[in-house]
C-alpha cells in the first residue's frame with residue numbers, strides 16, 4: 001500500500017505532522033490497494049505489449065477487451081449486459097463526478113448510505129449538490145439498510161440519484177438479493193436513478209455469492225453499474241474502470257465528453273486480468289480469508305470488547321473499538337501518532353462511523369501481525385493510562 005500522499009489524504013496537511021517513526025517504518029493499512037504482486041499472466045501480457053514500442057492514442061476498436069469483461073461477468077455472476085452500454089473511464093471516481101453532473105440539476109439532491117466511501121460525498125460537494133444520508137443500522141451483527149428511512153428520503157422529490165456501494169465499503173457487506181430488490185424498488189418507484197458502485201465485487205470470501213444490482217432489474221435503464229479490475233488485481237495505478245450505462249440519452253451525453261481513448265497498457269492489463277486472472281484470484285481469496293481468521297482470533301484474544309464480524313467481501317475489516325475510546329477521538333490521527341500505523345478511522349467515512357476503524361488486510365500476514373501488535377499496544381497504553 002502506497003505511503004505516498006497519506007499526509008494530505010488522511011490529515012489534510014503535508015507538513016507539520018510529526019509521526020513516531022520515519023515514513024518507511026510506518027505500517028500502511030489505509031488506502032484500498034494491495035501489498036501483493038499482480039497475477040504473473042498480467043505481467044507477461046504487459047511485457048509483451050511494452051515490447052511493441054508504439055504507445056499512441058489507443059481505442060478499443062477490437063472487441064477483445066469488451067468481450068473479455070463480458071465473459072468475466074457471465075462466468076462470475078451469470079450476468080450479461082448489452083455491450084453497447086459499456087464505456088470505459090479513467091476510474092470510478094472520475095465517472096462519479098461526471099455522471100452526477102450529467103444526471104442532476106443544480107437544486108437536486110444525492111442520496112447515500114452511511115458510513116460511506118468519502119468520495120461519494122466529495123463528488124456531490126464538487127457538483128454543489130446537497131447530500132442526503134441514510135444511516136445503515138447494525139442488527140444481529142450485520143449492517144442493514146434502514147428501508148423506512150431510505151424510503152422517506154427517496155420520497156423527497158429533489159432526490160434524483162442514489163450512489164450505492166455494493167459490496168459496501170467500508171463495512172464489506174454483500175447485500176442479499178432480497179435487500180437489493182427492496183432497495184432498488186424504493187429508488188425506482190420514486191424516480192431516483194442509481195449508480196451501483198460494484199468495484200469491490202470480485203473480492204468475495206470463498207464461497208460467497210454476489211449479484212450485480214442491474215441483473216435483478218434487466219428491464220430498467222435507470223441503474224448504472226461500475227466495475228473494475230483495479231481492486232481485484234491490484235491494478236489501480238492503471239486508472240481504468242468499466243461503466244455500464246443502459247440509458248441511451250445519458251450514454252450519449254457521456255460520449256460527448258469522454259473520448260473512448262485509453263492507456264494502451266491499461267487495456268492490456270485489464271483484458272489479461274479478465275481472461276487469465278481467475279486462478280490467481282482464487283488463491284488471493286484464500287489468503288485474504290486466512291488473514292480475516294487471523295484478525296478474528298487476534299481481536300478475541302487481545303481486544304475482546306472490539307466489535308467485528310468477518311465481511312462477505314472486500315479486504316477491509318471494519319472494527320468498532322468505541323469500548324476503548326471516547327467517540328470524539330480522531331482514530332486516524334491516534335494510531336498514526338501513537339502506533340505508527342496508517343489506517344482510516346471513522347472520521348474518514350462521512351458519518352455514522354465514530355468509534356470505528358477500517359483496516360486493509362491485503363498484506364502479508366507478518367505485516368498484519370505487526371500492525372495489529374502496534375494497534376493493540378498503543379490502545380492498551382492509552383486505556384491503562
Ligand SMILES: Cc1ncc(COP(=O)(O)O)c(C=O)c1O
Nearest residue numbers: 032091092093094117169199241
Ligand atoms: C467504493 C469505491 N469506489 C471507487 C473507488 C476508487 O475507484 P477508482 O480508483 O477507479 O477511481 C474506491 C477506492 O477505494 C472505492 O472503495
